[in-house]
Amino acid sequence: MNDTRGRIAGLREAMAQADLSALLITEPCNRRYLTGFTGSAGLLLVLGDRLHLLVDSRYYEQVPREAPDLQLERVGYQPYPRLAEILKERGIAALGFEPEHVTVEGLRKMQEKLPGVAWKPVIGLASDLRTRKSAAEVAQIRRAVDLADLAMEEAYRVARPGMSERNLAWQLEVFMRERGADALAFDIIVAAGENGALPHHRASGRIIGEGEPIVVDMGCVVDGYCSDLTRTFSLGPAADSDYDRVFAIVDAANRAAVEGLIPGMTGKAGDALARDLIVAAGYGDQFGHSLGHGVGLAVHEGPRLSALADDVVLPAGAVVTVEPGIYLPGRFGVRVEDMVLLRDNGAELLTRVARPSVLPLAVQV
Ligand code: ZN
Ligand code: ZN
Numbered sequence: 001m002n003d004t005r006g007r008i009a010g011l012r013e014a015m016a017q018a019d020l021s022a023l024l025i026t027e028p029c030n031r032r033y034l035t036g037f038t039g040s041a042g043l044l045l046v047l048g049d050r051l052h053l054l055v056d057s058r059y060y061e062q063v064p065r066e067a068p069d070l071q072l073e074r075v076g077y078q079p080y081p082r083l084a085e086i087l088k089e090r091g092i093a094a095l096g097f098e099p100e101h102v103t104v105e106g107l108r109k110m111q112e113k114l115p116g117v118a119w120k121p122v123i124g125l126a127s128d129l130r131t132r133k134s135a136a137e138v139a140q141i142r143r144a145v146d147l148a149d150l151a152m153e154e155a156y157r158v159a160r161p162g163m164s165e166r167n168l169a170w171q172l173e174v175f176m177r178e179r180g181a182d183a184l185a186f187d188i189i190v191a192a193g194e195n196g197a198l199p200h201h202r203a204s205g206r207i208i209g210e211g212e213p214i215v216v217d218m219g220c221v222v223d224g225y226c227s228d229l230t231r232t233f234s235l236g237p238a239a240d241s242d243y244d245r246v247f248a249i250v251d252a253a254n255r256a257a258v259e260g261l262i263p264g265m266t267g268k269a270g271d272a273l274a275r276d277l278i279v280a281a282g283y284g285d286q287f288g289h290s291l292g293h294g295v296g297l298a299v300h301e302g303p304r305l306s307a308l309a310d311d312v313v314l315p316a317g318a319v320v321t322v323e324p325g326i327y328l329p330g331r332f333g334v335r336v337e338d339m340v341l342l343r344d345n346g347a348e349l350l351t352r353v354a355r356p357s358v359l360p361l362a363v364q365v
Contacts, residue, residue, distance in 0.1 A: 003134050004036050004067075011046060014125045020096040022047050022087065023125065027101040029297040030126035032224065035067040043079050045086065052086055054079040080113035087117060094118040098126070124302070131294055131302045132317035137225065138341060141296065141319055142350060144185075144227035145339055147220050149353035151175050152231055156359055161210040161235050165190040168216070169203035176220040185219030185226040185299040196232070196333030199289055199325060210361065211239035213247075213332040219299055226299040228321050229351055230337030236361045238332075246283070246326050247334050247357040253277045253324040254336045257291060257305075261340065261347040263316035267309025274324040275307065283326045292321035295339060318342045319350070 011034060015023055025031050025044040032038055034046070035053065039062055042055040051070040053063055056077050063072045075082045087095065095114075097107070099121035111119060133141065154175045159168055169188040176184070191201040192208040196215040208214060211234055219228040232250075234243060253274035260273040271291040278287045290306030296319060303312045305320060314320070323337035338351035 003136060004034060004069075007034050007129055008046070008051065010129050011126055012048060014129070015046070015048075015096065018096065018122050018125065020094070020120065020122060022090075022092045022094070023096040023122070024083075025098065025126055026106075027098055027126070029130070029301070030098070030101075033130055033297055034126060035070055037063055037067045037070075038224065039063070043083065045083065047090065047092075054082060080110070084114050084117075087114070092117075094120050096120045096122040096125070099123060100127075127302055130296055132315050133296060133319050133341070134317075137296065138317075138319065140223055140225040141227065141339075144181075144220055144222040144225050145229070145350045146352075147176055147179055147181060147222060148218060148227040148229040149351060150179065151218060151220070152216065152229060152353045155216050155231070156233070156354075156356070159208065159214065159233075159235060159359070161208055161212075161361075163208050164205050165192055165195070165203040165208060165214075166205055168208070168214075169218075172216070172218055176218075181220035181222060182224070183221045185221050185228060189215060189217035189230075191215040191217075191333065193332055194330050197327040197329045197331060199327060199333065199335070208235065210236045213238055213240070213243055213334060215333050215335055217335065217337065219295075224297055226295050226297070228295050228299055228323075228337060228339060229353070230323055230335045231353070231355055232334045232336060233356055234358050237358055240331055242328070243332060243334070244357065246328070246332075249278060249281045249283060250324050250326055250334045250336050251355065251357070254322055254338065257322045257324065258338065258340055258347050258349060261314070261320075261322070261342060263314055263318070263342045263344060265314050267304045267306055267312035267314060270305040270314055270320075271307050271309065274322065278324060278326065286326045286328060287324060288327070289323075289325065292323050292337075294318055294320050314342055316342055316344050322347075 045052040054073040190203040217230040257274040292305040325335035327333040340347040
């Protein structure tokens with residue numbers, strides 16, 4: 001985390017544009033991104049010339065190690081008296097905060113504890129900086145992507161008819177944890193047959209049958225950075241005669257988006273690269289979710305690739321997922337999800353694992 005100075009400079013520029021001299025950061029990924037501090041709690045006060053991090057005693061040792069440049073404020077579990085003191089000392093009357101990350105009760109409490117302060121909601125100042133990845137961040141993301149790729153290859157090897165969804169999910173979790181994952185990016189989804197038609201089914205005791213399409217969606221966290229990967233495959237030729245055709249449509253939609261994405265495009269235009277193809281094939285109503293999302297310190301972050309994102313411009317340096325899907329209730333679902341890096345001349349695929357639609361049972365060992 002040696003990029004934090006440039007990030008803080010970028011944030012201060014955004015603060016100046018918003019006419020803000022003080023900003024309170026409470027979202028953990030933003031706090032980490034701006035300081036290198038990985039703790040799960042703490043108030044980061046960003047001023048024009050100084051950073052104060054107000055933490056409880058769990059982090060008194062950790063802050064100087066991870067973020068030696070900032071002003072550590074040892075405040076226990078009562079941060080507000082010290083926060084009020086700093087604001088008073090510096091003559092600050094208005095304080096920006098992240099409304100998308102503060103609860104109604106959290107705001108009420110802050111207003112009660114700091115009665116003289118004008119609280120100014122500012123959306124996305126820090127989160128927007130995170131959409132453009134540095135080379136170092138891309139290198140870290142690649143490690144998380146590579147490990148998820150290896151885990152998917154493991155899924156191809158070990159998935160068997162007769163195994164439960166949960167059993168397969170557990171094997172993949174162990175696989176990633178044993179090879180350096182700090183954590184899963186989210187609970188692994190293994191969805192066989194009709195469960196695959198629920199885009200966010202997790203993994204149940206349901207037994208996987210021969211010839212059933214299985215959706216496996218998983219990701220890991222390596223040194224704080226996430227990956228996100230989905231493949232759909234059937235163990236032996238699919239029993240449902242529409243599967244091969246539906247798979248081919250989703251696969252083609254994924255490729256069309258990867259080929260067509262370019263920085264400067266809106267999130268809506270990016271989404272349309274895949275959606276138009278699925279709509280033209282007659283499955284528009286069966287693709288209910290958006291095409292993709294940014295991935296970084298959080299598995300879901302900006303920028304969004306969505307039909308609603310006509311105000312989002314995709315920046316060069318963004319890392320996003322491309323995950324079209326078609327879901328047929330009561331039958332099966334198909335989703336194919338890759339991660340790409342938006343370069344000036346187009347999208348570079350980060351995900352490299354193969355995407356077989358059918359695994360021949362005979363070659364499984
Ligand atoms: Zn996913
Ligand atoms: Zn995703």
